[in-house]
Amino acid sequence: MSKRMSDGHERLSERVSRAQICNLPCELRDTVIDLLHTDHGSLKACSLTCRAWLPRARYHLFRTISIDRGRTGDAFAHLLRSSPTISTHIQDVEINGSQSQSNWWTTDHRKGMFPWPTLGPPTRGHTETDLTEADTWLRRILPEDTHLLAKVKSLRISALPLGGTLTVALQPHFENVKVLSVDGCKALAFGDFITFLRAFPHLESLHLLAIQWLPGRSHQSEECAKSLPRMRSLELSHKVDAAPFVSWLIDEEAHSEVTSLNCSVSGQKCASAISQLLKALGPTLRRFVVGFRETGDGADVLRKSALELTHSTGLRSLRIQCSTASSTLLQSSYRPSLSWIVILLATANSSLLKELTISISASDLCALNMEGLDVVLSHVRYGGLERVIFEIDFQKQPMDRSQISRVSTRMVAVWRRGLLRFVVVGTDANGF
Template sequence: MTFPRLPAEIVDEILSFLHAHPDDLRACSRVSRSWLPRARCHLFRHIVVDPSSDQLLCFFKETPDVRFLVRDVEIRGRATTSQGWWMNGADTSLSLSRWPTLGARMARSVRSDAVAFEVPSWLREGLSPSPDPPSDKTDQDSSHPSSSKSIAANSTVHHIFPLVHTLRVSEFTLSPGVSSFLAAAFPKVTTLTLSHCRAMSFADLTSLFLAFPRLRALRLLSAEWLSDRKALPETYPRLELGQFEVSQDIHIGPLVDWLLAESAHRSLRILKCSIGTRRSAGALRALLSAAGSTLEHIQITLSKSPDPTSLLEAAQLDFTPCTRLRALHVPCGPSSPTRSPAAATRSLSWVLALLAHAGGAAPALAEIRLVLARRALPALNLEGLDVVLARTCYARLARLEFDVADAGTGGAREDVARVLAERMPIAHGQALLRLDYRAAVG
């Protein structure tokens, strides 16, 4: 019995619904030769590479065409260690207390580790499509910061993922050599995310950003560095970031200074940040002043600060330059309904103070989004929020969205919607209220 052949467009549409189900995609790849390339497009769009990825890297060497299907890559280095891995047998006086993002009570611990600054051998060997192993001299020198030029000169050897646009680097030790290697292997990266990464200096950190000339979105979840002891080379091209995201675990001050010095903020449209100290708030104020005229979307939270209201009053954030600001998102606390019950009951008066500052200075503001757990809703002065948003400076506001996560033990979506409508009658009458209700599963 013969079955009618489905048009290629229909097959593509069917397989597109399985992008999050790799087992089903593997089964589809064995249906016929015509289904194999279509299934591979989804199977290899996002990959994760770590020291245990020998089989995956060997597959890319044996099937080089597949590397053109990869768009998103996450590279995971070795696990984070509390020992002094940054020591290279040179300066034994460094201690963990000098890391800007670590507490002063961390114990001093040093360890000689020459491998820390090298491109990991598993990554170098796995990402090189050349069948000939590198010479001893090349392998030794390429790990040293001064060898970045030699690595860049051999970049054609490492262009194995030429169409990757999103790169996430986790648990990595950064150096100019590592930066040059990654930039050569992934030359078209536009979005870079760092998580649990470390560098000997701030210059080593920023050398990674500058190594990607197409970079437009920079997300810094956690990174650490020592005091800067060398200047950046002047040969890097200028960056023009469109998105900048930084978490509370990042010392934002040096980053803002660097952005302004490099003029990388000139095209900044999206800014996401978490503020926990007055120094960070001051850096944010400087960034708003410099980049406000281009910003269209701001996400800001002070929920992790011990006293967010006092911090906001001391910071005196000025949104006056943000003339093009259209969307303001404010995470008001833990987004998970089951985490940090004490934090969920803290006062959210800082949210009203923030919106009072933003409204009068952002005439184009059309959307406000508040993210919080349902148990935190009573801590938010909804009546006061209703009065603030009724001011004439919010005349263009078209959408007030509550992103509410619920543990599922105290009611349903209709109850939350009713509370919002009763406590915010002005916003409800103007049809501004929107509710994105997420119930916990299980």
């Protein structure tokens, strides 16, 4: 009898505890769940706690969806078929078209494949059937009801062939996308890529991380009648041939509303394109991020390309990525000159500039002309500057505070104005 009463008491206590948890104020409940946004295991437990907790848990569980040609693609298709209401929570989608047994870029002209120009050993060619395969796969995993993904605001595509069939497959589902990232994609012609961009008329932010197209090939897709997206933010990686894209951007006046530009310069041709874009943007540009990758002398590239900040009179924030670390230099005491930073900053012409960030590895600090930097930043053109931030990456090395102190010692004028700030990056830099 006593055991039966004890079991009943435990069940009653459990029901009372569950009721107390479920009756928490909604603001407190949502805060608790929000704090678990990166812990999928805990979010799943929250979704099973009670019906009131389910929507907020689902919001975090299904906010970001990643799809590939393996099991995740099929699981996504099954999920939307069985529970279509979940689609209301999906805001960020990543589609990765890579597959282990892909026949991309094989070289066989008898099968209508196209050679891909590159250095090194012969690469594989691209076939028209790859476009069809990607199109077939996407049509299979994307829902028949195109309205289910209407709330998606961010789309990232990787390792996909950009052609007319893929554009037709994606457009009905993602035409409301505002943020688009393209990584590791290839097109048969530059025009195919432009047709793809036109499929996103509401696009505000474009991140071109890695994309290639065959040079000299004619545009095989029909010109789309839809209006061009009016982008406000643009990122161009060093893995993108910026010249044709920038020329198209300016010719079509698709740059007129860009206020944020992030670019990684890969050589003089790229630098000339960025120079052309900076002139076209003029006072519209508010935020600029620039760095050099895989180049020789950055100062020489700047001079020959006329890349300067003279026309950016509306600039408010400037970030310079100046790390020169590479596998060939890790064991060497030699560091390439970073004089291009002083040269570029000497061309600034914005009285609105408030923040300058210099991102640099600790091993490259010795290559930075801090005295020259101090002189340039003391000029009247930097009179409105409020912060000079050194973001120093110690790359898992023990943090050396003397290196940080040395910056203040060598940049006396900036230090006296109280502008210097330091952000230390690295696992061993905690507590600075």
